[in-house]
Amino acid sequence: MSISEKSIVSRSEDLLEASMEDSLALMSIEKGSYYGLNPVGKEIWENIDKPISVINLIDLLLTKFNIDKETCQKETIAFLGKLEIREIISISKP
Numbered sequence: 001m002s003i004s005e006k007s008i009v010s011r012s013e014d015l016l017e018a019s020m021e022d023s024l025a026l027m028s029i030e031k032g033s034y035y036g037l038n039p040v041g042k043e044i045w046e047n048i049d050k051p052i053s054v055i056n057l058i059d060l061l062l063t064k065f066n067i068d069k070e071t072c073q074k075e076t077i078a079f080l081g082k083l084e085i086r087e088i089i090s091i092s093k094p
Helices: 039-047 054-064 069-085
Strands: 008-011 016-020 023-028 033-037 089-092
Touching (some): 008 054, 033 039, 039 069
């Protein structure tokens, strides 16, 4: 599914997670996969614990990180696309 600012994202509940200072480790026992998230990825993960629109997520990230909106939008949508491919988030249309 194509991700846009209007898309609604939420994380999968079947992952184990462990916080490591400013990063986060995720593990899917079902898939036998491990994912490491940097501080920005961790922030995104923490903010998609409940369904949220991509535009609202971007707005939250803009308040936490020193980045311009265009770059934030581009990189957030690309990151969410990678999570979707790994089937650890769900995307829906509003």
